[in-house]
Amino acid sequence: MSGRAKRAGFYFLTLVIVFFSLLPFLWFLDTSLKTQREVTATPPELFPSGSLHSYQSAIEQYNLLHYVKNSIIVAGATTLITLIISVFAGYALARLRIKYKGVIMGSLLLVSMFPQISIAGPVWKILQSFGWLNTYQGLILPYVTLTLPLGVWILTSFFKELPEELEKAARVDGCSHFQALFKIIVPLAAPGVFTAAILIFIYAWNEFFFALLIMTQQKYQTLPVGIALFQGQYTMPWGEIAAASTVATVPLVLLVFLFQKRIIRGLSAGAVKG
Amino acid sequence: MAEIRFEKVAKRFRQVSVIKELNLTIHDGEFFTFVGPSGCGKSTLLNMIAGLEPVSEGRILFDAKVVNDLSPKDRDIAMVFQSYALYPHMTVFENIAFPLRMKKVPKNRISEEVTRISGLLGLADLLQRKPKELSGGQRQRVALGRALIRKPEVFLMDEPLSNLDARLRIGMRAELKKLHQELHITTVYVTHDQSEALSLSNRIAVIHRGEIQQCGAPREVYGKPANVFVGGFIGSPPMNFVHGMIRKKTPLEIECNGREFSPSVERLPVSDKVIVGIRPEDIPVSSAQTGTGIEGTVMITEPAGSSTGSILTGTERPSGDTHRQIQSCRPEKGRGWSGLPTGFSSSMLTPKNACSILTYIIHKFSDECGGYIRDIMQKTQKIPLAAYVLSSEDMEFRKLFSSLEAS
Numbered sequence: 001m002s003g004r005a006k007r008a009g010f011y012f013l014t015l016v017i018v019f020f021s022l023l024p025f026l027w028f029l030d031t032s033l034k035t036q037r038e039v040t041a042t043p044p045e046l047f048p049s050g051s052l053h054s055y056q057s058a059i060e061q062y063n064l065l066h067y068v069k070n071s072i073i074v075a076g077a078t079t080l081i082t083l084i085i086s087v088f089a090g091y092a093l094a095r096l097r098i099k100y101k102g103v104i105m106g107s108l109l110l111v112s113m114f115p116q117i118s119i120a121g122p123v124w125k126i127l128q129s130f131g132w133l134n135t136y137q138g139l140i141l142p143y144v145t146l147t148l149p150l151g152v153w154i155l156t157s158f159f160k161e162l163p164e165e166l167e168k169a170a171r172v173d174g175c176s177h178f179q180a181l182f183k184i185i186v187p188l189a190a191p192g193v194f195t196a197a198i199l200i201f202i203y204a205w206n207e208f209f210f211a212l213l214i215m216t217q218q219k220y221q222t223l224p225v226g227i228a229l230f231q232g233q234y235t236m237p238w239g240e241i242a243a244a245s246t247v248a249t250v251p252l253v254l255l256v257f258l259f260q261k262r263i264i265r266g267l268s269a270g271a272v273k274g
Numbered sequence: 275m276a277e278i279r280f281e282k283v284a285k286r287f288r289q290v291s292v293i294k295e296l297n298l299t300i301h302d303g304e305f306f307t308f309v310g311p312s313g314c315g316k317s318t319l320l321n322m323i324a325g326l327e328p329v330s331e332g333r334i335l336f337d338a339k340v341v342n343d344l345s346p347k348d349r350d351i352a353m354v355f356q357s358y359a360l361y362p363h364m365t366v367f368e369n370i371a372f373p374l375r376m377k378k379v380p381k382n383r384i385s386e387e388v389t390r391i392s393g394l395l396g397l398a399d400l401l402q403r404k405p406k407e408l409s410g411g412q413r414q415r416v417a418l419g420r421a422l423i424r425k426p427e428v429f430l431m432d433e434p435l436s437n438l439d440a441r442l443r444i445g446m447r448a449e450l451k452k453l454h455q456e457l458h459i460t461t462v463y464v465t466h467d468q469s470e471a472l473s474l475s476n477r478i479a480v481i482h483r484g485e486i487q488q489c490g491a492p493r494e495v496y497g498k499p500a501n502v503f504v505g506g507f508i509g510s511p512p513m514n515f516v517h518g519m520i521r522k523k524t525p526l527e528i529e530c531n532g533r534e535f536s537p538s539v540e541r542l543p544v545s546d547k548v549i550v551g552i553r554p555e556d557i558p559v560s561s562a563q564t565g566t567g568i569e570g571t572v573m574i575t576e577p578a579g580s581s582t583g584s585i586l587t588g589t590e591r592p593s594g595d596t597h598r599q600i601q602s603c604r605p606e607k608g609r610g611w612s613g614l615p616t617g618f619s620s621s622m623l624t625p626k627n628a629c630s631i632l633t634y635i636i637h638k639f640s641d642e643c644g645g646y647i648r649d650i651m652q653k654t655q656k657i658p659l660a661a662y663v664l665s666s667e668d669m670e671f672r673k674l675f676s677s678l679e680a681s
Binding site: 163165169171173184 | 362
């Protein structure tokens with residue numbers, strides 16, 4: 001096969017994969033811009049008229065922004081808390097002389113593999129006894145627990161990559177352990193911190209099962225649960241659901257685009273010696 | 275500036291003893307070097323002085339103050355690392371300024387100091403660059419600058435030149451020496467490169483397996499190695515070792531492969547078996563068979579620029595049951611190495627290519643050998659032990675060999 005044909009084949013295949021991955025997103029973006037009549041038209045219409053009615057309705061009638069606010073609070077707090085704990089834990093696991101490091105890292109990995117359903121019952125019980133059902137902290141706490149293994153693993157591998165001499169140099173130059181960590185180590189591990197932050201945020205933003213279980217009052221429900229409950233007993237507001245889904249997806253897409261380079265560096269860290 | 279004193283300092287990692295009871299004083303303003311093979315514990319020693327590694331036992335004192343429990347930032351030290359350990363996210367200016375910023379020195383004074391130091395090290399044009407945009411030598415200078423700006427009591431250097439190419443290394447070596455002569459800061463230097471140790475230091479300590487094998491001025495360590503390890507480690511090409519037997523103790527007579535020596539020694543060796551160390555530069559090689567030398571075959575010559583810099587490895591003709599390799603870097607007078615063809619071809623075996631190893635100049639070893647010999651003895655139960663005979667300054671010995679050469 002000639003070079004040109006090969007390249008054409010490559011682009012074609014890439015295009016097919018990208019198209020399949022994007023299809024659901026493109027479909028609800030398309031649906032969100034249709035009018036009520038266009039959504040239910042038979043045969044279906046491919047091109048929307050560009051009406052923003054669904055968005056308006058999602059915001060005004062279905063209280064979309066309220067769910068967005070809740071999601072931002074929960075996902076933001078989860079990301080922040082998990083990151084802080086992960087930085088310390090990752091640093092300790094990467095640098096300090098601790099017994100059974102392998103066991104600790106292994107258990108973290110193991111814990112992250114438990115199916116959510118297997119811990120749902122006990123988690124619900126615990127939160128109930130705290131009186132934390134239908135509170136932000138009631139959702140943030142399990143999210144932090146569930147995302148910690150990810151954060152700790154990413155940051156540990158990042159901190160391990162950094163030469164130990166840098167930290168020794170910082171300590172000789174007048175830093176305490178904490179100053180060395182925050183002035184030298186964390187800035188240098190920024191790709192790792194960003195990667196961890198975004199993955200944690202995406203997890204907390206998208207999570208549905210615990211959110212549904214713990215947040216039974218509309219006041220505290222997050223976006224995924226909120227959108228699922230748009231559906232009434234006799235109604236299926238496709239346009240509004242699509243609009244809300246678009247609103248839920250756009251921040252993630254923006255985040256990933258914005259930090260694309262850093263994330264790629266983060267995910268491939270350790271693959272090649274820098 | 276400070277004097278550093280080790281009092282019975284020991285270091286263990288878990289159950290492994292890395293430094294065994296160490297007593298040593300590094301004088302105020304001295305350039306002191308720990309030299310030894312990798313893994314001998316020299317970097318651990320430096321880290322203990324810096325406070326980066328806790329001391330398991332004993333005390334480290336700066337002047338009269340015990341510093342065991344002081345954190346690195348309270349010890350007033352500066353350190354240069356093998357990898358330079360420049361902060362990659364900071365510019366050269368920020369790197370050099372970092373120690374002062376940590377001390378909360380006012381900004382205008384920081385900038386004055388950085389300007390002064392960068393001028394001193396020729397970095398003035400590079401201040402806004404990041405470390406990755408610098409060459410190896412420039413990075414090395416930045417690392418030095420960052421250490422110098424503190425005006426520390428003690429300057430610690432952990433193999434600071436080993437990442438530089440050979441030419442730059444020799445240049446930087448001279449600069450380090452000059453810098454020390456100007457500033458007189460107590461400097462502790464760690465290297466595995468014996469030539470660096472010999473050329474830079476006021477005193478050196480040869481470390482092996484966590485113990486000081488010998489400590490003294492470079493000339494002393496080179497000229498009078500205390501044991502086989504020091505003899506073999508210091509000097510390039512390395513010292514030759516020949517086993518010998520004591521035939522008679524008064525006057526001392528030693529037999530090495532059928533050759534007899536009667537050197538005078540300060541103290542008699544304990545055992546009958548001895549190891550004789552001979553520096554390659556003390557073994558002249560001749561293409562003619564002299565009858566007085568040891569017959570051998572040239573195996574390899576390694577030209578090293580100047581004729582005396584060449585290294586010749588020869589095999590001694592079978593004598594008894596051994597083929598022994600002997601290295602020399604002293605060619606025949608007036609003929610260089612040209613009369614001694616190299617290579618492993620069959621022509622090597624012709625009488626023409628046979629060489630004579632004429633003289634033995636035998637260094638004196640104390641009979642209190644270090645762990646090295648003891649360990650070997652324990653392993654093999656065979657290898658002879660301690661010590662030996664004649665130093666190169668020994669007059670009688672010189673006489674002996676001048677007569678050998680004359681004949």
